[in-house]
Amino acid sequence: MTTVYEAVIGLEVHVQLDTHSKIFCACSTKFGSEPNANTCPVCLGLPGSLPVLNGQALHLAVKVGIALNCEISKRLKFDRKNYFYPDLPKAYQISQFDQPVNGAGWLLIETRSEDGSWKEKKIGIHRAHLEEDAGKLLHEGIEGASLVDFNRAGVPLLEIVSDPDLSSPEEAYAYLTSLKAILQYLEVSDCNMEEGSLRCDANVSIRKRGDKNLGTKTEIKNLNSFKNVQRAIQYEIERQTELVEGGGRVIQETRLWNDVKAQTFVMRSKEQAHDYRYFPEPDLVPLTIESAAIEAIRKELPELPAAKAARFRKDYGLGDYDASVLVQEKALAAYFEQAIKAHANAKMISNWMQSELLALLNSKKLAIQSSPVSAQALAGLVALIESGTISGKIAKDVLPVMFETGQTAQEVVREKGWVQVTDESLIETIADKIIADNSQSVQDYRAGKKQALGFLVGQMMKASQGKVNPKLANEVLARKIGV
Amino acid sequence: MSFEIEKVAELARIRLTPDEKNKLQSDLGAILGYVEKLKSVDTSQVSETSHVMDLTNVFREDKVLPSDVSAAVLRAAPDRDGKFFRVPKTVER
Numbered sequence: 001m002t003t004v005y006e007a008v009i010g011l012e013v014h015v016q017l018d019t020h021s022k023i024f025c026a027c028s029t030k031f032g033s034e035p036n037a038n039t040c041p042v043c044l045g046l047p048g049s050l051p052v053l054n055g056q057a058l059h060l061a062v063k064v065g066i067a068l069n070c071e072i073s074k075r076l077k078f079d080r081k082n083y084f085y086p087d088l089p090k091a092y093q094i095s096q097f098d099q100p101v102n103g104a105g106w107l108l109i110e111t112r113s114e115d116g117s118w119k120e121k122k123i124g125i126h127r128a129h130l131e132e133d134a135g136k137l138l139h140e141g142i143e144g145a146s147l148v149d150f151n152r153a154g155v156p157l158l159e160i161v162s163d164p165d166l167s168s169p170e171e172a173y174a175y176l177t178s179l180k181a182i183l184q185y186l187e188v189s190d191c192n193m194e195e196g197s198l199r200c201d202a203n204v205s206i207r208k209r210g211d212k213n214l215g216t217k218t219e220i221k222n223l224n225s226f227k228n229v230q231r232a233i234q235y236e237i238e239r240q241t242e243l244v245e246g247g248g249r250v251i252q253e254t255r256l257w258n259d260v261k262a263q264t265f266v267m268r269s270k271e272q273a274h275d276y277r278y279f280p281e282p283d284l285v286p287l288t289i290e291s292a293a294i295e296a297i298r299k300e301l302p303e304l305p306a307a308k309a310a311r312f313r314k315d316y317g318l319g320d321y322d323a324s325v326l327v328q329e330k331a332l333a334a335y336f337e338q339a340i341k342a343h344a345n346a347k348m349i350s351n352w353m354q355s356e357l358l359a360l361l362n363s364k365k366l367a368i369q370s371s372p373v374s375a376q377a378l379a380g381l382v383a384l385i386e387s388g389t390i391s392g393k394i395a396k397d398v399l400p401v402m403f404e405t406g407q408t409a410q411e412v413v414r415e416k417g418w419v420q421v422t423d424e425s426l427i428e429t430i431a432d433k434i435i436a437d438n439s440q441s442v443q444d445y446r447a448g449k450k451q452a453l454g455f456l457v458g459q460m461m462k463a464s465q466g467k468v469n470p471k472l473a474n475e476v477l478a479r480k481i482g483v
Numbered sequence: 484m485s486f487e488i489e490k491v492a493e494l495a496r497i498r499l500t501p502d503e504k505n506k507l508q509s510d511l512g513a514i515l516g517y518v519e520k521l522k523s524v525d526t527s528q529v530s531e532t533s534h535v536m537d538l539t540n541v542f543r544e545d546k547v548l549p550s551d552v553s554a555a556v557l558r559a560a561p562d563r564d565g566k567f568f569r570v571p572k573t574v575e576r
């Protein structure tokens with residue numbers, strides 16, 4: 001993107017609220033049931049059936065609203081959004097139009113600025129309202145017809161609409177990560193994109209830098225991962241920029257992201273603009289939420305990611321980046337705190353978690369909760385490094401064994417005989433041998449080639465299978481060669 | 484009271500004969516005329532109402548109660564494919 005233009009991005013996130021039953025009927029919300037097994041007269045829209053609001057859905061929606069600093073409506077109601085589509089049995093969706101449960105709010109994201117430092121940015125939340133999900137249509141491999149499964153119809157959704165405050169694909173990614181972390185901390189949704197419990201549409205436009213007016217936007221759908229949201233927005237910004245620079249105009253339209261082609265394509269749709277003819281849902285009574293009820297829910301809220309990150313920076317001296325990675329997942333943060341309770345070296349624990357442990361977990365597709373290496377065990381490993389019992393290099397071999405066998409670091413080190421050699425007389429013996437075997441390198445070092453010493457230390461490490469303390473090896477060699 | 488009867492029919496997905504159009508035009512016109520009359524009533528002292536019953540905060544407990552209508556509904560559907568409803572092919576929304 002040239003610097004002449006800037007991108008203006010807003011995101012609409014639909015998140016499935018984690019209730020047992022649907023929003024307006026008692027059908028199960030369970031994923032993966034037989035087609036149409038979780039349906040009843042209400043969610044199939046049969047005549048004479050009446051919806052009744054699931055109190056828990058509203059409760060969870062308010063919880064999210066509080067966490068996103070939203071203005072919680074004291075009075076709210078539901079409205080019918082009218083349109084025809086085969087996944088919508090009633091030919092209207094029960095949603096909220098002018099009295100959404102959550103009004104304006106905000107959330108903080110962390111983005112990397114051009115100089116590489118991390119900075120916070122406040123992203124406005126326009127609103128977050130409750131609605132029911134539609135059914136699922138299957139088209140693929142079916143000749144001339146579509147199949148409909150209404151198990152999803154009536155599943156509670158919270159649609160969280162951001163303000164157009166995001167100005168890059170990276171910021172959009174950061175917003176989604178931050179939002180997902182909050183939702184998971186609140187335990188209001190499992191946020192599983194593959195199962196459709198979190199979906200995202202992106203509104204993208206560009207404008208001349210400094211321009212106050214918004215450009216014409218396109219809406220991108222079919223975004224099935226956060227990475228693809230980022231890629232699709234990047235593509236769309238480039239497409240719009242090229243179009244405008246070539247003298248063209250952006251047309252307001254809905255585009256679909258094609259993952260394989262890595263492009264967005266205009267969606268075939270009827271020309272007519274949508275006319276949803278919202279009106280109050282007469283089958284549901286209006287609602288009021290008392291301030292006392294909001295305060296009671298506020299008390300239920302756990303420490304949220306941003307607050308936790310701030311505490312990690314302040315109490316444990318972690319850097320911005322480390323703190324934000326560790327708080328991404330509640331379980332990861334809990335693991336970290338357990339580990340430093342066992343051994344108070346926050347920086348080292350954080351490093352070992354982020355580099356070695358997460359890599360091992362990823363390779364086995366395990367969540368931190370099911371890590372075979374407990375927080376206490378990882379702390380034990382770090383303690384052995386710090387006391388000089390093993391080198392950091394050996395520790396990198398110890399951890400995979402701990403991971404594989406569930407043993408503690410001490411057990412592994414004892415069993416394998418990997419204790420670091422700190423006995424100077426033993427180190428001197430090895431050093432003598434290495435000096436005798438590598439006279440050329442010794443001469444080079446004497447002649448001023450500093451890197452020759454590194455080579456000799458490497459030879460010592462090799463000869464001792466990495467057990468020699470490298471710092472001591474360095475000292476002994478330098479002394480013996482006598483420069 | 485003027486309105487586009489054709490647009491309303493299209494939104495409702497119904498086809499109207501010219502006769503029906505005329506008849507509905509005048510019927511709906513009369514209804515809208517009545518609503519227009521209601522608008523002249525002073526409601527400044529009346530609080531906004533979205534529901535006729537004097538009820539608020541009616542909730543259902545978050546409990547699953549299975550319904551057994553699915554097989555019957557599928558049987559009665561115009562077309563089906565196993566446990567799915569089958570509908571004419573639709574383009575993406």
Ligand SMILES: [Zn+2]
Pocket residue numbers: 022025026027038039040041042043044154
């Ligand atoms: Zn149902």
